[in-house]
Amino acid sequence: MLLEIAPVKIHDETRQGESFAPAEGYVNEFARKFYIESYGCAMNFADSEVVASILQGEGFGATRNVEEADLILVNTCSIREKAEQTVRKRLTEFRSLKRKNPSMLVGVLGCMAERLKSKFIEEEKLVDLVVGPDAYRSLPALITEADTGQKGVNVLLSRDETYSDIAPVRLNSNGVTAFVSIMRGCNNMCSFCVVPFTRGRERSRDAHSIIEECKTLFDQGYREVTLLGQNVDSYHWTSNVTDAKPVTFAMLLEQVAQLSPLLRIRFSTSHPKDITDEVLFTIAKYENICNYIHLPVQSGSTRMLQMMNRTYTREWYIAKVNRIREIIPGCGLSTDMITGFCTETEEDHQDTLSLMEYCEYDLAYMYFYSERPGTLAARRYEDDVPEDVKKRRLQEVVNLHRIHSLKSMQKEVGKIAKVLIEGDSKKSDQHWAGRSDNNKVVVFPKTNNGLDKGSYADVIIESCTAGTLIGKLIN
Numbered sequence: 001m002l003l004e005i006a007p008v009k010i011h012d013e014t015r016q017g018e019s020f021a022p023a024e025g026y027v028n029e030f031a032r033k034f035y036i037e038s039y040g041c042a043m044n045f046a047d048s049e050v051v052a053s054i055l056q057g058e059g060f061g062a063t064r065n066v067e068e069a070d071l072i073l074v075n076t077c078s079i080r081e082k083a084e085q086t087v088r089k090r091l092t093e094f095r096s097l098k099r100k101n102p103s104m105l106v107g108v109l110g111c112m113a114e115r116l117k118s119k120f121i122e123e124e125k126l127v128d129l130v131v132g133p134d135a136y137r138s139l140p141a142l143i144t145e146a147d148t149g150q151k152g153v154n155v156l157l158s159r160d161e162t163y164s165d166i167a168p169v170r171l172n173s174n175g176v177t178a179f180v181s182i183m184r185g186c187n188n189m190c191s192f193c194v195v196p197f198t199r200g201r202e203r204s205r206d207a208h209s210i211i212e213e214c215k216t217l218f219d220q221g222y223r224e225v226t227l228l229g230q231n232v233d234s235y236h237w238t239s240n241v242t243d244a245k246p247v248t249f250a251m252l253l254e255q256v257a258q259l260s261p262l263l264r265i266r267f268s269t270s271h272p273k274d275i276t277d278e279v280l281f282t283i284a285k286y287e288n289i290c291n292y293i294h295l296p297v298q299s300g301s302t303r304m305l306q307m308m309n310r311t312y313t314r315e316w317y318i319a320k321v322n323r324i325r326e327i328i329p330g331c332g333l334s335t336d337m338i339t340g341f342c343t344e345t346e347e348d349h350q351d352t353l354s355l356m357e358y359c360e361y362d363l364a365y366m367y368f369y370s371e372r373p374g375t376l377a378a379r380r381y382e383d384d385v386p387e388d389v390k391k392r393r394l395q396e397v398v399n400l401h402r403i404h405s406l407k408s409m410q411k412e413v414g415k416i417a418k419v420l421i422e423g424d425s426k427k428s429d430q431h432w433a434g435r436s437d438n439n440k441v442v443v444f445p446k447t448n449n450g451l452d453k454g455s456y457a458d459v460i461i462e463s464c465t466a467g468t469l470i471g472k473l474i475n
């Protein structure tokens with residue numbers, strides 16, 4: 001399946017609630033069937049692939065038909081109140097299924113499970129299992145318990161779990177691009193964010209297992225990996241071997257890049273305070289590391305950034321953007337933005353708009369502030385910007401970004417893009433669709449020249465819409 005980039009995203013809705021879709025020709029030979037639906041960030045989607053692997057080892061085969069499932073799992077997100085409401089609503093839809101099939105189990109995984117713990121079972125009577133992000137290895141035991149009518153809860157967070165030895169079962173895969181988780185948790189404590197509480201302390205995964213997973217993917221025909229972490233720049237792993245030197249993110253990037261020039265590498269998310277020149281020079285050095293950085297700023301006002309505990313100023317952020325553009329000319333840049341954070345004034349909001357004018361982001365994920373229980377902001381500050389003001393400011397941010405993203409598409413017209421083909425275009429099986437190095441969706445007519453999914457093609461861009469570059473193949 002190809003996920004085309006929408007020109008503007010207030011929130012990346014394209015994958016929310018996506019269910020497991022077994023690959024074509026998949027024969028489910030397992031005694032019991034599970035159905036899994038995922039919400040939230042890419043980390044959650046990657047986690048669902050680990051869960052699928054653990055369940056397969058226990059005799060559960062995947063189904064995309066919820067009606068025939070013996071086990072329904074919902075991998076949840078807590079980042080905003082709306083994300084939690086969506087999951088609650090979805091759970092009510094499973095009630096009638098459970099009535100028809102009382103032995104069917106319903107499990108809640110991920111951040112909402114971690115945040116609400118056993119309260120979930122009190123509030124949502126139909127839920128049998130509540131399992132936090134670090135406790136997926138205990139799923140088989142919890143299922144056995146739940147089969148006997150007991151409710152199964154494990155929300156223990158870990159300091160060292162990285163699931164490094166578990167080979168994820170690729171869900172909804174196009175066979176070309178895959179996520180590879182390189183670390184878990186977050187130590188940053190941004191005041192608005194629930195992630196440090198739901199995903200625990202930051203820990204980096206064994207570098208050898210990451211390289212091995214990328215190599216296996218390449219051998220299986222995959223041509224792009226996205227290395228995932230809440231803050232990839234603080235990746236830091238040291239082997240137990242005597243005198244071993246720590247592996248940094250720049251070193252890891254380099255090692256993955258050296259697997260094959262045909263393997264493209266993307267990564268997310270970078271933190272402005274941590275991204276180093278070393279990482280930028282590594283990106284510049286390897287053609288197969290994509291020239292694209294997701295560098296969330298959250299606000300353009302230094303006062304807001306301080307209250308958000310982001311630990312950088314507007315000026316620091318601008319200096320980082322300048323450095324990126326100096327070392328990697330033409331590098332794609334995207335961001336996350338929050339409007340209406342506690343005490344935000346019109347002046348702070350104008351600072352956000354002017355920062356956007358400066359950066360001209362190619363892509364932005366934009367949200368209005370949603371207070372999350374237990375976070376530093378919820379404890380320290382009043383959520384005092386009225387909702388209509390938050391939303392009006394968000395709309396202004398979205399409107400401005402729309403101008404910038406269209407401009408960024410138009411700049412590509414007349415240029416040649418190296419496209420990794422991900423599959424048929426959504427609109428026509430007579431066209432290929434893929435992405436350019438700087439993460440733009442490119443569509444072009446198929447010709448009889450042996451190209452297939454996973455091939456690279458040089459495409460001259462002839463026109464564009466707000467979300468897609470349209471071109472034709474050049475020899």
Ligand code: SAM
Nearest residue numbers: 041079192193230269296336337367368369370
């Ligand atoms: N680790 C990444 C970072 O530092 O940018 C992203 C983590 S979070 C899963 C993704 C985005 O959700 C954040 O960058 C932020 O813009 C948004 N977000 C987090 N908490 C929020 C809240 N309470 N209200 C609105 N948006 C929020």
Ligand code: SF4
Nearest residue numbers: 186188189190193195
């Ligand atoms: Fe949340 Fe900040 Fe960590 Fe990102 S860096 S996950 S926004 S605490």
